[in-house]
Amino acid sequence: MRTNNKDKTQWRPATLTIHGGKRRDEHGALVAPLYQTATFSFENTAQGSARFAGEEPGYIYSRLGNPTVTELEQRVAALEEFPAAAATATGMGAVSASMLAFLQHGDHVLVSDAIYGCSFALFSHLFTRFGIAVDFVDMADLEQTRAAMRDTTKLVFLESPVNPHLKVIDIQAIADIAHEREARLVVDNTFMTPLLQQPGKHGADLVLHSATKYLNGHGDVVAGIVCGSEEDIELIKLTTLKDMGATMSPHDAWLILRGLKTLDVRMERHCANAVKVAEYLREQPMVKSIYFPGFSDHPAQALMGTQMHGAGAVIAFELHGDIHTAQQLLDSLQLITIAVSLGDAETLIQHPASMTHSPYTPEARAAAGISETLIRISVGLEATDDIIADLEQAFAACANSQTQTTGEQVRYG
Template sequence: MKSKQKQKSYGLSTRAIHVGTSPDPQTGALVPPIYQTSTFVFPTAEEGANRFAGEEGYIYSRLGNPTVKALEQKVANLESAEAGLAFGSGMAAVSAVLLGLLRSGDHVICSRGLYGCTFGLLRDLKERFHIDFTLCDMTQQDDLQKAIQANTKVIYIETPINPTLEVIDLEMVASVAKTNQITTVVDNTFMTPFLQRPLEFGCDLVLHSATKYIGGHGDVVAGIIAGKQEIIDHIRMTTQKDIGGILSPWDAFLLIRGLKTLGLRMERHTQNAFQVARFLEKHPQIESVYYPGLSSSMYYPFVQKQMDGAGGIISFEVKGDTQSGIHFMNQLKLCKIAVSLGDVDTLIQHPSTMTHAIVPEEERLKMGITPGLIRLSVGIEDVEDVIADLEQALSAIE
């Protein structure tokens, strides 16, 4: 207990480096080995039976692996959670959570803006398994309360919302959910635990596409959830075990390495994004800029209330028609046209024809995803170079 309390007293970056890992006791190797194995040997048949009966110990890597466990412990600690659970992709994590917490006839309330594939999953669950969902403007407490039904079991939110950057009051949502005995799930991918920790505001479960900032280098696909031990154990022994969307030990190693520099990277992403947002806000060719870190943003008070920075994602609209925005993107030289986000590289994409193309146009417009909206994931390059690239591309469409 003392050791755990001591770890909690350390700063986030210290914990990201040290929690869950220690030098190898046999060789003294500073970096622990990667346990790239499918199965584990039992010293006796009786020990094997004991592990299958629930005693602690490794059996098979789909059921648990030391390298993956180290990652889970790190993220759980950073998120102020009791336990964590890693998956082979962000959508594997989302699927496991929703399938683990919902059953036929249940209802889930979702933030009005959602990642396109999450929307697609919810639509499939509704059509195939009669799990209904409602998209709700959760920036308004009255709208959230009106959306609650007798069979509502989960409130699922992204904040900031992808890609419109609306910010939801976590404390408000958690309070409404608890009053109605509803489980709150928060996609914290945009923020990471370095900038926002939803469980500290009363939410029940947090998830990440670890492909993004946690990995940070565009070379791994992964997902992870963190929350109360009871919820994590339930998802582990149902949807993860039986569907099998596990994370490989090698990918867990890459994420452990990524976590060690996450604090530094998030600081740089945030600093760069703020400067880029200010540049865009003043540029005559830009119609609108959506970045909660700007004092002009209606969501700026929530950044101060529940976040330690506004992150590295900006959305904006170029003046003119949709083709003006497409032409602008095609003029970029340093910034890369690609989906995903959170990489050290600056990435730009067009949500209505890319990440959210799966969402019907009517729903996209309700979400605030207009044909002219562009999402920019600001990397950690020298920000002057990023701004110069944006400026020359904007000049080309004047």
Template sequence: MSSSSNQYPFQPPQHPETQCIHAGKVKDAQYGALATPLYQTSTFVFDSAEQGAARFAGEQPGYIYTRLGNPTTRELELKVAALEGMADAAATATGMGAVAASTMAFLQQGDHLIASKAIYGCSFALFNHQFARYGIEVSFVDMTDHQAVAAALQPNTKMLFAETPINPNLVVLDLEFLGNFCKKHQILSVIDNTFLTPLLQQPARFGIDIVIHSATKYLNGHGDVVAGIIVSDADKIQTIKLTTLKDMGATISPHDAWLIIRGLKTLSVRMERHCSNAQKVAEYLAEHPAIAKVFYPGLPDHPGHKFIGKQMAAAGGVLAFELNGSLDDGRYFINQCELLSLAVSLGDAESLIQHPASMTHSPYTAEERKMAGISDGLIRISVGLEHVVDIINDLSQALVKMQGQQKRPSETLTCNL
């Protein structure tokens, strides 16, 4: 047995399933607690005035104030950094805190940002409505068109921001192209990786500088936290922590960090089920006569399907679709769902259904939604962890009711989203 142990020495955990549980964890030296201790404190006591001064000056390691750092939060940051294959991370109070902190730390008046024409509604509102107030110019482009990305480049371009797959229409972008483009032109690249998590996609492998997540979603996975996280190299994370996070205050609470650490322990098994269920739901909807089109990279006819195995390990747990019918038909259909919850967000154990045009992407004008490829009839589902037969049965009964309603055109539908 001794020769066996010499032949197979212990190595640091490398597999992401193991990292979800063990990465970043510090042994509890005082009590030996298995679970991560929750340091629910706003401030930390110094042994002396000299120690406090040394910590403020950055001359001595240690914690000062939870807005500036906390042991529970630090474990979360190191865990997600390990999963993304990057050096460091900064946890934030919300996903939008991560978007704002990661962009505003490196942009200033007179700079130019290239952003994908379809992104989460509040990210769009920040760039399109708020950045203009501070003299930051933004160009929204179709990033599947590489010539359009190149044409958007200006002498003052400092950053490129995108999601892939894109929320809500599941367009997949070529990370290798975007990473190479940004390196060539010496601009920062920021990718929102919320939809796939580090288990299914690691943008840093393709040269992306900064990766962000709404940790509210799959990383936590239980619908009881709002949070975000930014992952990058140590210098960029230090810049973000000492500027936008410190001064604007969008830092996470220790309790929320603790809940996400707990959620991460089951991330790998949850993502397997989310992906498996979503694939089966997408295949069911693609064959249904009441469905005009399904948007899901796991389907062979989806333009993003070619990236599975190259850029993405799987297609994820979110899909969207268009009904054969009117906007009122869509409203009626959603209201007939009984198992699926009518709610925004995604990545929860429960299956969620929503109408992007009137909900998550309402900050877009009708014309802006049209340009971004977000139709009024688009419906998005975050496929949950329920038995897939029950999910499909609920969709089936709602579609049957909608089709029955379509046969009564004289009736006026009054249900509203």
């Protein structure tokens, strides 16, 4: 289903983040122009009719296409090494558009048991209303995954690493299982970016991102994008995107194009900071368990250098104690921001069970391994020593509070 359309110049990813999909402006502008327009004029009625009929290339209306948005689509498609991409208004717009374009009443979708909370809600609450069957399965268990496939399975959806606890899934193995039943594999690659992982090289048919996160990198845009074959992307654009209207604004596309130019250097700093923060957290007595693909004992190491080219900058960890312990730690932070996004310059921290994954039922959270003391941190671009110092004082505040409450020193581990 996917064709290899590698950039003709063989540019490396760091170069593609700046030059991929770039078109020379007629006036010589170095920065891609912002076409902040809702509609496009025609020279005459014949031209307008020809464009609507698909007989002549050109733009009609920004919901159907815009030059600024097109440049972003081409750049991200080049980074993921796909022929085409479709930009969407939000990350969830990319998820819903890429799924609904290929589904109808009676179809079946197989989904990883742990995914972003709103994606879970889409599959578990909305799809079932329209007669689309959905099963959630631990895709790290290949036999369980294979057994859950049906003759009516049209799509398989996963994240890797999984949000929020960073379980890593073998994308090629799941792709093989999906393709045995002629189902498409859709992979959310938001946590890794195309610089650290290209799921299309491992059998994914569609790869999507919440462009809100690392692709933009500055916390000032809400957007999504899905990459795939020209045929699949055309179907998505002409059906779910055109008619449901979840398309990206040209201004948001322009901001993401600006953010992409620094993606390579930002990811280098994000990842280097994350390693140091993870090593610090691993030594803290209050930390019960830590989940970080960069550790040698994490199962992700089996796929490092092949599927993954880095560990990313998201860390999950569980605390000794209960939900109140987790809340107190977050509330004691002074530099690190409590917020539910990731990939920003700022270090962000959140409590999945009560925030991003609150759409899960308690039973579904337990099955997915999302405990009440699980915390997710997206390591930002600040000086690492300052990030760690803030965590240090927050741990100390928690320990002091518990000592005052119990009247004795609390021991962990």
